[in-house]
Amino acid sequence: MSAAPAKTPFWLLLPAKIGAAILVMAKQVGGLSILAGKILRRLTPGQIDRHELFRNMNRMGVRSVPIIAATAAFTGGIMVIQAAPFVEQVQATSFVGWAATFTTIRELGPLLIGLIFNGRVGANNTAELGTMKVTDQIDALRALAIDPIAYLVVPRCLAMVSMMVLLCVIGDAIAIGGAMLTADMLLDVDPRVFWASAVERLEPWDFWVGLIKSGLFGIMIALTSCYYGLQTKGGAPGVGRSVNASVVAAAAGIFIMDYFSTFILD
Amino acid sequence: MLPPLIRLENIHKAFDDAPVLRGVDVDVPESCIYALIGMGAVGKSVLLKIVAGLIAPEKGRVFIHDEDITEMGHLELAEVRKKIGMLFQNYALFDKNVYENIAFPLRRLFDLSEEEIQERVAERLARVALPGTEERIPQSMSGGQKKRIGVARATIAKPPIVLYDEPTAGLDPVTSQKIYDLVREEQRATGATVMVISSDVAGVLTIADRVGMLHDGKLVFDGTADEARKSTIPEVRQFVHGLTEGPL
The missing domain is CATH 3.40.50.300 (P-loop containing nucleotide triphosphate hydrolases)
Known part of the structure; x- marks a missing residue:
């Protein structure tokens, strides 16, 4: 009887594992870049399917308003609840309005709305494109001489980016409203004082930073969700794997992008 | 030959x-x-x-x-x-009703009026023995019916x-x-x-x-x-x- 082959030690396998992970990442970044290039080439006004664009804006944006509104309202309130003991301790109630709006507009608004948008719209988009891929609908479009990138991907990406920015504006407004209400109830800060504190200290650039970030997060969600959808293989289980990979990749991408954009835009 | x-x-x-x-x-x-x-x-x-x-x-x-x-x-x-018209093994029908599935190539590739499209879809549906099914959703139809819709879509542009x-x-x-x-x-x-x-x-x-x-x-x-x-x-x-x- 021959002896069982000796197990390769972990430390010997480690470089190969790291190399394989880097290769996978490079392949995905390359794939995302190629897709971005294809989308950019088709961004001429005459080529954009307006019907598909408005349809996607409605189902991705308009239908996301309730969940975004609910989340934003509670987030604004939670910020004030968390800050309340310290604000009372140092008697800094006149800063509550500024602190809440500054944090919401520049950071929490784009970040939280981006994550919710990723979970709701990005995941759904990957699932739809993935299902179309595994049921040959993408090939059917190509067989009908219809470019799937122009017909499916471009309107979805434009809808996701524009709706992400709009939802961020709506979400910010509702979050500030939630914070204002909670500050009034919990800290007895008059809404006019809250508002004056925000208006006095906020700069227009703070608002632009939030918008730029939400646009960047929208691009990240749009690209990853379309890329993973179009790469789907292996039937229904493959769709599940793609959705999972897309949501995780976009969420990680949002945080990485947030980190660097905060540095650059500060 | x-x-x-x-x-x-x-x-x-x-x-x-x-x-x-x-x-x-x-x-x-x-x-x-x-x-x-x-x-x-x-x-x-x-x-x-x-x-x-x-x-x-x-x-x-x-x-x-x-x-x-x-x-x-x-x-x-x-x-x-x-x-080229193509019928796929697993139908590859879109998430639209029968009418929109069959009319899809006409809408995208030709500049036809809605009346002309309606006429040609009705003719195709009669040809594949599924007249009057325009409003139905393919997912709710039998395998044979879906194949027929696939045939109608593959041939509507007369390839x-x-x-x-x-x-x-x-x-x-x-x-x-x-x-x-x-x-x-x-x-x-x-x-x-x-x-x-x-x-x-x-x-x-x-x-x-x-x-x-x-x-x-x-x-x-x-x-x-x-x-x-x-x-x-x-x-x-x-x-x-x-x-x-x-x-x-």
Whole structure:
């Protein structure tokens, strides 16, 4: 009887594992870049399917308003609840309005709305494109001489980016409203004082930073969700794997992008 | 015999280093129904997708109307695809109602009025024996009905080439024969050149003008339906007659 082959030690396998992970990442970044290039080439006004664009804006944006509104309202309130003991301790109630709006507009608004948008719209988009891929609908479009990138991907990406920015504006407004209400109830800060504190200290650039970030997060969600959808293989289980990979990749991408954009835009 | 409208020369294709097609040559004459038969996973669907320009071969050339589509760019290929209608094995119907599915190629590729589109969709639905089903959602329909809708969509733009990928897969024998009859009638009416892939040899031989058999990545037989039935090539004989003993 021959002896069982000796197990390769972990430390010997480690470089190969790291190399394989880097290769996978490079392949995905390359794939995302190629897709971005294809989308950019088709961004001429005459080529954009307006019907598909408005349809996607409605189902991705308009239908996301309730969940975004609910989340934003509670987030604004939670910020004030968390800050309340310290604000009372140092008697800094006149800063509550500024602190809440500054944090919401520049950071929490784009970040939280981006994550919710990723979970709701990005995941759904990957699932739809993935299902179309595994049921040959993408090939059917190509067989009908219809470019799937122009017909499916471009309107979805434009809808996701524009709706992400709009939802961020709506979400910010509702979050500030939630914070204002909670500050009034919990800290007895008059809404006019809250508002004056925000208006006095906020700069227009703070608002632009939030918008730029939400646009960047929208691009990240749009690209990853379309890329993973179009790469789907292996039937229904493959769709599940793609959705999972897309949501995780976009969420990680949002945080990485947030980190660097905060540095650059500060 | 008319000259070939579709010509495949020395087609090679592999997936993950596993060769599927290893030098396939096929000539499909104009206005002919060409049935491509063979065991499962032998590369029949891959070959059909290569003809439609959906998959690029690693080696070899595909001529349609004497034009090499393997050399073509994205836009040129789209022009060639306008001449091709395709029915997919698992229907590939869109998440729209029957009317919108069938009207889809007309809306995207032609500048027709809604009245003209309605007229042509109604004519197609009557042709595939599904009149009055415009508002129904394909997902709620039977496999045979979905295949018929697929046939209607593949043929509504009156393409000179129609490709059918397993048009009867998963259907009962009666519905299968009805689908084959529909393919035959449609071809007779339009004079289109048709390629049909099927594992259902008995059914497909009732309509095929010519038959090719793929085995082990190569075309091991090319001839008429009668020649296929009488073939002494062991693989063809076993497959056509459904024998359990043999090389397959």
